[in-house]
Amino acid sequence: MTSRPKNPNDLVSESGRNIAPSGIREFFDIVYSMPDCISLGVGEPDFITPWKISDSGIYSIKDGYTHYTSNRGVSELLYLISDYLYSKYKLQYDSNSEILVTMGVSQALDLTLRSIIDPGDEIIIIEPCYVSYAANIKMLHGVPVTVPTFFEDNFKIDPERLKKAITSKTKAILLNYPSNPTGLSFSQSLLKEIAKIAMENNVLVISDEIYSAIIYGAKHFSIGSIPGMKERTIVLNGFSKSHAMTGWRLGYAAGPKYIIDIMLKIHQYTGLCASSISQYAAIEAMQSGEKEVEKMLIEYTKRKNYIARSFNDMGLPCIDPEGAFYVFPKVSQTGMSSRDFALELLKAQKVAVVPGSAFGDAGKDHIRCSFATSMENIKTSMERIREFIKKV
Numbered sequence: 121m122t123s124r125p126k127n128p129n130d131l132v133s134e135s136g137r138n139i140a141p142s143g144i145r146e147f148f149d150i151v152y153s154m155p156d157c158i159s160l161g162v163g164e165p166d167f168i169t170p171w172k173i174s175d176s177g178i179y180s181i182k183d184g185y186t187h188y189t190s191n192r193g194v195s196e197l198l199y200l201i202s203d204y205l206y207s208k209y210k211l212q213y214d215s216n217s218e219i220l221v222t223m224g225v226s227q228a229l230d231l232t233l234r235s236i237i238d239p240g241d242e243i244i245i246i247e248p249c250y251v252s253y254a255a256n257i258k259m260l261h262g263v264p265v266t267v268p269t270f271f272e273d274n275f276k277i278d279p280e281r282l283k284k285a286i287t288s289k290t291k292a293i294l295l296n297y298p299s300n301p302t303g304l305s306f307s308q309s310l311l312k313e314i315a316k317i318a319m320e321n322n323v324l325v326i327s328d329e330i331y332s333a334i335i336y337g338a339k340h341f342s343i344g345s346i347p348g349m350k351e352r353t354i355v356l357n358g359f360s361k362s363h364a365m366t367g368w369r370l371g372y373a374a375g376p377k378y379i380i381d382i383m384l385k386i387h388q389y390t391g392l393c394a395s396s397i398s399q400y401a402a403i404e405a406m407q408s409g410e411k412e413v414e415k416m417l418i419e420y421t422k423r424k425n426y427i428a429r430s431f432n433d434m435g436l437p438c439i440d441p442e443g444a445f446y447v448f449p450k451v452s453q454t455g456m457s458s459r460d461f462a463l464e465l466l467k468a469q470k471v472a473v474v475p476g477s478a479f480g481d482a483g484k485d486h487i488r489c490s491f492a493t494s495m496e497n498i499k500t501s502m503e504r505i506r507e508f509i510k511k512v
């Protein structure tokens with residue numbers, strides 16, 4: 121017998137050991153130990169789940185809907201999702217074969233990646249981007265290939281850069297719009313250019329549209345609705361952000377049957393089904409939640425206008441967000457890295473923001489500030505940041 125590892129901790133996987141801890145978590149461990157700190161770091165709505173939705177979840181428990189559901193999801197919910205995607209975004213997906221209900225977009229993304237990545241396969245990610253993307257790809261022994269975007273170009277993708285990033289190993293381009301962390305979206309014409317590149321090179325598109333319902337201005341346009349794209353696009357969406365349901369862990373993937381079938385198989389072995397209670401709550405969210413989403417949107421809009429204007433007024437250039445609940449002001453002109461800026465601000469003024477470097481190298485000149493917190497907190501934090509930059 122060949123020699124065996126000596127200690128239990130030698131038995132953990134290389135890939136698990138090598139995953140870098142999330143730049144956000146690491147930072148917020150410091151924040152939690154600091155009372156009276158104002159946090160602009162949180163990536164979830166400060167609103168409580170609308171009562172009718174919660175009530176529906178409670179009723180499902182009372183009525184005994186507390187068992188496993190079908191692996192794909194409760195059929196009424198699947199049907200409502202299909203209807204919603206068509207009426208909102210002109211996406212046509214069959215509820216019986218082309219939609220899968222998941223434990224948040226997080227699981228929908230994981231299942232999508234598991235369905236397409238073999239070791240060494242490449243997935244193109246557009247930086248700055250959501251912290252999970254690169255880690256998730258690496259955990260599956262895939263390779264994240266970064267296409268950077270820049271403040272000067274409104275963080276739009278340069279189609280030429282995108283084309284150059286495609287190799288014989290590329291499986292998919294992973295998009296997120298409106299974006300966490302920039303708050304910016306992609307125009308219909310840019311999405312058409314990306315679609316053309318995907319079709320010409322036979323590449324899939326994973327489209328994380330979790331913030332599609334939180335938009336300020338132009339209507340959300342989904343790349344999956346472009347003719348010819350349905351067969352190569354997996355649209356990810358969910359209830360966490362739109363309906364303030366982060367803790368319910370509910371999302372979904374919509375895509376061509378050949379991928380959803382594989383995702384469903386993996387889901388059968390690794391997750392079984394999303395929470396039955398959450399699915400019944402989501403049925404209510406789909407049936408009557410729209411007004412609640414609109415109310416939240418009105419509040420987000422006021423906060424967005426205030427926070428974007430405040431940053432620009434104090435000399436930290438900030439693009440007006442088109443969606444989501446983040447602003448991404450530039451701080452490099454202070455001479456500090458985004459990490460130092462965030463740490464010093466926290467120490468000096470007890471305001472927590474996320475260093476842009478947590479979202480990849482392309483974010484290193486920025487900080488991400490979430491306005492999913494009260495207007496009072498936003499106003500106080502803006503005063504504190506103004507004080508802070510006077511002294512640097």
Ligand SMILES: Cc1ncc(COP(=O)(O)O)c(C=O)c1O
Nearest residue numbers: 163224225226250300358360371
């Ligand atoms: C871009 C993006 N995708 C996915 C997620 C995860 O969403 P869920 O709560 O549905 O798993 C988040 C959460 O912050 C996000 O910002």
